[in-house]
Amino acid sequence: MQQEEQIALIRRALALIETGGSERGEPAVSPVSRYLDPARHALEVERIFRRYPLALCPSASLANAGDSFAIDVAGLPLLLVRTQDGRLNGFINACRHRGARLKPAGLSNQRALVCPYHSWTYGLDGTLRGRPSGEDFPHAPASDCSLARVPVAEALGFVWVVPSAVAEGESAALDIDAWLGRFSADLRSWGYDRWVPFHQHAFDNAANWKIPFEANLETYHFQYAHRNSIAALFYDNLLMADHDRQHHRLFLPKRSIEGLRDLPSSEWQVGPHSNIIYFFFPATFILHEGDHANAFTVLPEAPGRSRVIASTLILELPKSEKATNYWRKNVASFWGALDEDFALGVSAQSTLASGAQASLYFGATEWCSAKFHADVEAATS
Template sequence: MNAALPTPAAAALFDRIKATLAGEQRQRQPGTWSPVARYLDPSRHLSELAALRRLPQAVADAATLQAVGDWRACSVHGVPVLLTRGADDRLRAFINVCRHRGAALVPEGASGQGRERFVCPYHSWTYGSHGACVGRPHDGDFPHAPRDRTGLVELPCAQRFGLVWVVATATPGFDWAAYFGPLGDEIEELGFDAAARVQRERHFTQASNWKLVLDGNLESYHFAYAHRETIAHLFHDNLVVHDQVGDHQRIVLPKRSFAELAEPPARLADFARTLNIIYFLFPSTLLLWEGDHINAIALSPADGASTRVDGWLVAPQRYLSVRSDGHWQRNFDMFWQAIDEDLALAASMQRGLTSGANQALCFGENEFACAAFHDAVQRMLD
């Protein structure tokens, strides 16, 4: 018997999974088609890129930006970004571009500690970690460009789930609470709050359109076939419990070990051994909850046929001292072994898109989460 009564959320999820496993509540939507042009059209790619820049993206390990003077340069959907922790202890994001002639202040991928100023290598315009232009040679030659109007362009920035999130378009007053919504609160209740820490990370370029990667991660229909040698034995075939939350999605993947539960666990976190949850934060970040950690993937189109992939394994503070380094490595490797299987298939699909075999890709009634994603992309473009 559980020591505590289950929360309403835990009880409701338990009942939904039981009904789904019994065949009483299998979620389905009408089948649809996904035009091949969605993945090939160069003008659509540019429109998507512009739209993606207006929405948040996970970009970095928050623990590397905790101390005053910490900084890091990265890229968000092709926009060069400088992350800084100022003397006021505030985390900020700026476009990593000098306001004089547009040179990058620091190279992409560079990082460091204890830095208060950033000097442009071209003409030595100097900026503080708070973004203000604090100095430049021959200042009197620029009466038309006063320093108080030539600070770095600031971007919306937030820290959630052990990661730094950035919107790549200057958007004063961006509503972070509304963006993350109830899914953000749920993820933090699982332990992934400000104390969560990244244990592993991976960064590379994938040879396919970004939407093909997401198509392959929003359904479990492929598990029994694409993952037959890795994770298929853990899960029920072609079965999910799905929730649409605005444009975000929550996809619960019951494991075969769910049968061991005779009654609802007390909390959502207590389901850890019996299911995984995919939190898809639209438009391009996936968080896979696996009990004592989350594997996060952020996607950024490099061009129409390739995608920047950033991945992090994030663990709650309470597990950092009781799990070995080998534990995190084994889980990281297992996750990426399965994801690499998906990515190889996505690259294969990309190569086949121009063959003429298909004018559209087919989504079955069981692949409705993919169709919902594409509907959200269309709304984003509209």
């Protein structure tokens, strides 16, 4: 982030602190059918999760030739593969013979992709390189049996994928810079393209995919949900937000920011005195914490069930036990707070079918959560 923009954000924050205020928007309601309706869920998968880029793993997890990562995204089996020349390819994880999965879920490394069913063998570029008794398939020439591609790109330390098969003859290129927009410049200025994963994990979440973002796009809950974890670090319900199309940048000042009043603005830095949330529509959250970032993407699995894939990125892997313990402590602190959010989201989901209410309510300081829903509505209409 450019120094001028850091200064502008800090000045906005100090002005709000002086008045005890927060940035506000229009209150809104959210019908509970958004979280329960199977038809609505199917529409979101088709019009959002088949059309927009998602950050699915750190680039550094696929650093070497032959590295691959298999993952299911909203019912679509994907396979990401690093080629010998360093490029990254994205495929549907399905053999073109009889449809068996080439790789089980997770990370692996191989010189070629071999189907476990009948040993059809593909290069890392997805082309069919060999098959037993190839003469028995005159109706399926090898040139027609390359793996189905999906659009894939790398940016900000992550692999981004649009989970949709590319039609034959169409390009699998993904203009990720155009999609990520102006907020990506902030993260690039901090070196995100070179950051590496210290910690990764994934878990099932018994709540609709939208609920975690509702929580993480507002600070109204901080003093209550996080009273025993991070609440004391932050001001009560103080939120600043900027938007670029459907993307959000939320600035959360820490109480230590007051100390900057005594320094010349040329020395102001946001990193030690704030958390900055970057939300890239539709489902990728990156929390910038100065010297590291915590990120997650939420994938829909059913109206009331989702899957969370998460990682912590740092500049370089630790070279001592002391450094390792420092990062472990940071990971534990982040997930200590986030687990509170996810648990409350599961609690909310569990009541939505009760008939207690037709809609949920977003107040004026929860306006970014309301905007997120408005953008989902626009994408599905």
